[in-house]
Amino acid sequence: METVIEASNLVKQFGSFRAVDTINFSVRPGEVFGFLGPNGAGKTTTMKMIQCASPRTSGSLSVFGLDPGTHSHEIKAMIGVVPQETNLDTEFSTIENLIVYSRYFGIPKEVAEERAEKLLDFVQLTEKRDVNIEKLSGGMKRRLILARALVNQPKLLILDEPTIGLDPQARHLIWEKLKLLRSLGNTIVLTTHYLEEAERLCDRLVIMNNGTILVEGSPAELVRDHVGSGIVEAEHSPEVVECLSHMGISYEVTGDIVQVVTDNPRLVAQELLRKCDAKQVLTRAATLEDVFLKLTGRGLKE
Ligand SMILES: Nc1ncnc2c1ncn2[C@@H]1O[C@H](COP(=O)(O)OP(=O)(O)OP(=O)(O)O)[C@@H](O)[C@H]1O
Numbered sequence: 430m431e432t433v434i435e436a437s438n439l440v441k442q443f444g445s446f447r448a449v450d451t452i453n454f455s456v457r458p459g460e461v462f463g464f465l466g467p468n469g470a471g472k473t474t475t476m477k478m479i480q481c482a483s484p485r486t487s488g489s490l491s492v493f494g495l496d497p498g499t500h501s502h503e504i505k506a507m508i509g510v511v512p513q514e515t516n517l518d519t520e521f522s523t524i525e526n527l528i529v530y531s532r533y534f535g536i537p538k539e540v541a542e543e544r545a546e547k548l549l550d551f552v553q554l555t556e557k558r559d560v561n562i563e564k565l566s567g568g569m570k571r572r573l574i575l576a577r578a579l580v581n582q583p584k585l586l587i588l589d590e591p592t593i594g595l596d597p598q599a600r601h602l603i604w605e606k607l608k609l610l611r612s613l614g615n616t617i618v619l620t621t622h623y624l625e626e627a628e629r630l631c632d633r634l635v636i637m638n639n640g641t642i643l644v645e646g647s648p649a650e651l652v653r654d655h656v657g658s659g660i661v662e663a664e665h666s667p668e669v670v671e672c673l674s675h676m677g678i679s680y681e682v683t684g685d686i687v688q689v690v691t692d693n694p695r696l697v698a699q700e701l702l703r704k705c706d707a708k709q710v711l712t713r714a715a716t717l718e719d720v721f722l723k724l725t726g727r728g729l730k731e
């Protein structure tokens with residue numbers, strides 16, 4: 430199979446509002462594919478259409494070559510989902526949450542029990558095996574939801590902000606697990622607001638805004654094509670700004686910092702120090718965050 434997910438002119442409309450507006454993307458087998466974008470961009474709406482939780486308004490969508498509109502049962506059997514909101518069953522313990530969920534897939538009880546133990550170990554929750562899930566911390570719940578998404582041994586994982594609210598240790602743990610799952614041949618689609626996470630995990634990604642896809646590419650390609658290799662930052666003072674203008678170097682002001690995007694950060698840093706008498710000069714590699722802010726703006730999204 431050439432693609433695991435194929436979307437063409439995909440639209441989701443709520444009344445007269447288009448949450449997803451004619452998007453095209455394809456996800457290849459074995460890759461980690463990311464959806465980035467500000468709040469309300471349409472990421473979760475897109476995930477829900479893929480996971481057969483919400484019908485599309487128009488366009489075409491196929492998952493493993495099947496139409497979510499007519500083959501949701503077959504598709505659901507092959508995918509694992511981590512939803513954006515934590516939706517564990519509060520009546521049950523940690524391990525029971527996994528075993529009960531296995532029933533939806535018709536997994537025999539003994540198999541489910543054995544798998545549940547292994548999955549608890551996988552997300553390092555064995556210690557909390559018999560605790561009611563109301564007694565788990567927020568990060569532990571997220572880890573349990575990841576384990577739950579794996580009970581049917583899915584080939585495709587749909588993860589909507591899998592590491593939201595996790596501490597750095599737990600986040601690194603999830604990254605390791607996702608890399609392991611990928612190395613075993615699984616395909617992973619994820620959304621995240623942590624751009625470092627996207628940079629580390631995603632083979633390819635799209636940045637969405639207002640229901641549309643702005644750009645697509647690997648993290649490195651996007652940084653190279655939309656920002657450049659380096660960024661030089663200095664304090665925002667009238668002297669520095671005037672000096673940069675005088676030298677014909679374009680810059681951007683964000684808060685109390687002046688930023689220069691350049692393929693020659695050393696030279697620009699030297700000029701800033703020597704000619705502009707800047708006091709705090711810092712050079713750094715351009716990141717996906719620079720691309721994100723450049724393309725989606727710095728203002729808060731409503
Ligand atoms: N059931 C619904 N009815 C009406 N509007 C909806 C519904 N679900 C989502 N929307 C709207 O669709 C838009 C996209 O929402 P969506 O949840 O897909 O955004 P998102 O990119 O996942 O954002 P976030 O980063 O905050 O999770 C928003 O404007 C939202 O208010």
Ligand SMILES: [Mg+2]
Binds near residue numbers: 472473474513589
């Ligand atoms: Mg969302």
